[in-house]
Amino acid sequence: MKPPELSETAPSDYEAFREAVYGVVEAIPSGRVMSYGEVAAAVGSRAARAVGRIMAHSGGELPWWRVVYADGHLLPGYEAQALDRYRAEGTPMLSPLRLDLRRARWSPEG
């Protein structure tokens, strides 16, 4: 067991939550998506907003375009980048600016 490192600022549990979210998001296969709320549920929580905060600070380490709003509309300000990815991955769309969640939705179970 690792003794607590006092030289490092005590990360209460934020790291565990962040790691859990990272794990789920990175598990989303190409061409599929999950909503923020679904990601939260997958880690045993309902903190969709906290998931969003983590995504915003992930700094490109995460496939953020695979995590979308519950109604399938694209992230304001990043539509172009997201669409580029969806086009490359073949993610099902309902309209040029809206995802087909019915077909694109994915869950860790399968």
Added chain:
DNA sequence: TTAATGACCCTCG
């Protein structure tokens, strides 16, 4: 401990 903040979600008009 309380208050504020956020790449959210749902219901109603």
Added chain:
DNA sequence: CCGAGGGCCATTA
């Protein structure tokens, strides 16, 4: 379709 209002919960000040 669009907006307002309330609820949710982890993090931070």
